[in-house]
Amino acid sequence: MNKISEKKVKELIEELTKLSSLKDSKRKISYWYSQKQNVVNSENLSTDLIKEFLDLYNSLKKKSGRVESVETDDRAITNVERDEDGLIQYYTFEIYRKDSPTLIGKLDRKEMETIYRLYTIYGANLTQKIVSREFPEYTFVEFKRILRAFNIYKANSEFAPHIIEERSEEELINLHNQNKENNVLRRIEKDQLVEANKLINKLAKENLELKKNTGDFHFIEDVEIKPFKIKEKYDTHKDLILHLSDIHVGAKCNSGSLYENNWNEEELERRLSRIVDLIEDSFGILDTIVINMLGDYLDGMDNQTARRDHFMPQNMDNREQFNVFIRQMLMFVGKLSNYCSRIIIYAVPEGNHGGTADYMAIKALEYITTKKFPDIKFNVFEKYYGYYKFNNESYVLHHGKDGQFMKKPMPLNLNDSASVMIRDWLDTEGIYESNVHIIKGDLHSNNLNSCRKFDYRNVLSLFGNSDYSMMNYPTNSYGISYDFFINGFRTIGTFENF
Numbered sequence: 001m002n003k004i005s006e007k008k009v010k011e012l013i014e015e016l017t018k019l020s021s022l023k024d025s026k027r028k029i030s031y032w033y034s035q036k037q038n039v040v041n042s043e044n045l046s047t048d049l050i051k052e053f054l055d056l057y058n059s060l061k062k063k064s065g066r067v068e069s070v071e072t073d074d075r076a077i078t079n080v081e082r083d084e085d086g087l088i089q090y091y092t093f094e095i096y097r098k099d100s101p102t103l104i105g106k107l108d109r110k111e112m113e114t115i116y117r118l119y120t121i122y123g124a125n126l127t128q129k130i131v132s133r134e135f136p137e138y139t140f141v142e143f144k145r146i147l148r149a150f151n152i153y154k155a156n157s158e159f160a161p162h163i164i165e166e167r168s169e170e171e172l173i174n175l176h177n178q179n180k181e182n183n184v185l186r187r188i189e190k191d192q193l194v195e196a197n198k199l200i201n202k203l204a205k206e207n208l209e210l211k212k213n214t215g216d217f218h219f220i221e222d223v224e225i226k227p228f229k230i231k232e233k234y235d236t237h238k239d240l241i242l243h244l245s246d247i248h249v250g251a252k253c254n255s256g257s258l259y260e261n262n263w264n265e266e267e268l269e270r271r272l273s274r275i276v277d278l279i280e281d282s283f284g285i286l287d288t289i290v291i292n293m294l295g296d297y298l299d300g301m302d303n304q305t306a307r308r309d310h311f312m313p314q315n316m317d318n319r320e321q322f323n324v325f326i327r328q329m330l331m332f333v334g335k336l337s338n339y340c341s342r343i344i345i346y347a348v349p350e351g352n353h354g355g356t357a358d359y360m361a362i363k364a365l366e367y368i369t370t371k372k373f374p375d376i377k378f379n380v381f382e383k384y385y386g387y388y389k390f391n392n393e394s395y396v397l398h399h400g401k402d403g404q405f406m407k408k409p410m411p412l413n414l415n416d417s418a419s420v421m422i423r424d425w426l427d428t429e430g431i432y433e434s435n436v437h438i439i440k441g442d443l444h445s446n447n448l449n450s451c452r453k454f455d456y457r458n459v460l461s462l463f464g465n466s467d468y469s470m471m472n473y474p475t476n477s478y479g480i481s482y483d484f485f486i487n488g489f490r491t492i493g494t495f496e497n498f
């Protein structure tokens with residue numbers, strides 16, 4: 001334990017008070033510095049007494065050293081400690097910092113020489129950062145403050161103050177020439193460091209770019225898929241069109257609903273896998289599988305439909321809906337690929353629930369699927385209706401209600417206004433053939449109306465009943481509707497309750 005008697009401190013205070021009216025000699029400050037350490041470290045003194053001593057000490061110090069004002073809030077006191085012959089031994093500093101303890105320390109002659117020799121233009125002209133590596137006991141920020149406290153700038157001469165004090169002009173010139181060789185070596189070292197840093201930065205950037213491309217989609221790699229056989233031609237003369245509609249990822253039926261429907265990722269995976277099994281059992285190996293994606297892929301952002309005019313129960317947040325949809329669709333497509341020679345996907349841009357989120361999810365799925373399986377043809381329609389031909393039949397896909405403008409959904413049974421709307425569009429597009437199949441989702445129901453020009457089919461929802469559909473429309477089970485072709489002849493059906 002450090003002890004300095006109260007009496008001794010009072011004597012010191014008296015002496016300091018006298019000194020403050022005199023011009024202090026620089027030699028004495030080191031004595032006062034060690035006394036100050038004793039006072040501050042002693043554990044038996046009153047705080048008032050310590051404070052009185054410190055105030056006097058600091059005012060003495062200001063006189064003997066110099067107080068420098070810098071651009072920041074920091075204040076610093078620097079001083080030199082001399083030996084009996086008056087030669088500088090140490091450079092001491094106290095740097096007051098706003099939010100951290102005072103930085104106190106000293107540099108010996110060698111250290112100060114190093115700083116001047118390496119940092120200044122006339123010296124090696126290295127950066128503060130590189131010079132600071134010679135002083136590992138200080139952080140870079142601390143080192144910068146020390147330079148500032150001693151007013152050491154690039155434009156200073158390369159010699160520390162004690163060298164200038166102690167050497168003649170001629171000696172200094174000789175010294176300068178000797179230093180030069182060393183400086184050249186330092187500079188080479190520095191250039192190597194800069195090159196290494198450049199390389200590190202370049203590699204780090206590349207690393208980041210690569211991570212960006214894989215990071216969020218790492219689960220794609222997790223999807224186990226047998227080698228895609230799409231190049232093989234089975235030639236079975238059998239094709240299948242699946243109408244995959246209203247998946248509503250994230251939808252939840254309230255407890256106490258009319259019919260129970262527990263909808264989550266596990267159940268989605270189970271149903272999609274069962275569809276693959278049923279296809280194998282029913283049709284075996286196929287030439288082509290077409291998947292019509294009919295909208296409401298996601299249940300909707302922020303517990304709302306696309307029009308955002310009412311809330312509904314959900315069990316997944318926005319990101320979860322997206323991730324589950326992508327993950328499960330990749331799994332589904334991967335499994336199907338084992339039972340056919342060719343896969344073509346047609347997708348409407350959105351449903352009235354998913355809205356723009358549907359669009360983004362299906363575009364993401366298109367991008368990832370075609371990256372992973374370059375042989376799959378994936379077409380996302382940009383407009384409400386999408387049209388294509390397959391096996392001499394014409395298909396028109398739409399969800400049944402858009403995300404923004406339609407006041408009422410397209411009906412369950414074809415009425416005059418829906419018929420006019422469809423005929424107008426077919427005429428405008430120049431689709432004059434008969435055998436046009438208008439396929440829609442939205443109502444989670446399976447039914448078929450026909451007229452001479454086209455038939456109008458509502459297809460099942462994979463999700464099945466929502467609270468809304470079970471209370472407003474004839475109740476159908478969850479499932480998937482399909483068109484099956486054998487030797488080009490078409491028959492239609494559904495898989496339900498699997």
Ligand SMILES: [Mn+2]
Binds near residue numbers: 296351353401441
């Ligand atoms: Mn819908």
